Amino acid sequence: MHDQKYCPWFCKEFDFRGHDSAFKDRFLQLQNVRVRFIPTDKQDIHELGPIExxxxxxxxxxxxAPNQMVNILDMQERTSDGKNYYTFEYELTSPNYASASFATIAIGNGRYYTLVVGALERRWRRLRNKLKVVADSFKVLDI
Known part of the structure; x- marks a missing residue:
């Protein structure tokens, strides 16, 4: 069952290659949130390098993708419960469409975590603040 508190649109789980969990809007397929984690020997996001x-x-x-133009709009670093996070906003433009996304990355539990939440550019203005809340709320819990 869908819970509007956690997903700002009508969510449907779907398989997204290379991601461990992904949800998309039932009607606008390019609006989605996805999480991926891969094993790492790093202990902290700072070991990957400076945020920029x-x-x-x-x-x-x-x-x-190779045919997309990139525009990085904002980068922020935060610390929560002793873990460091990089959150950033970016746009991808191709000949057929444009999209914007927030991504949050972190390291914990021997894994490198990535959360990406995005929408088509034409809906970005309306959804941006809600999607920023999702990106900023991502936390890695100790397991």
């Missing part, structure tokens, strides 16, 4: 370098490499070499 990490975000640039991640957006340009992992998130963007």
């Amino acid at each position: 370098e990490v975000v640039y490499n991640l957006v340009n070499h992992v998130y963007a």
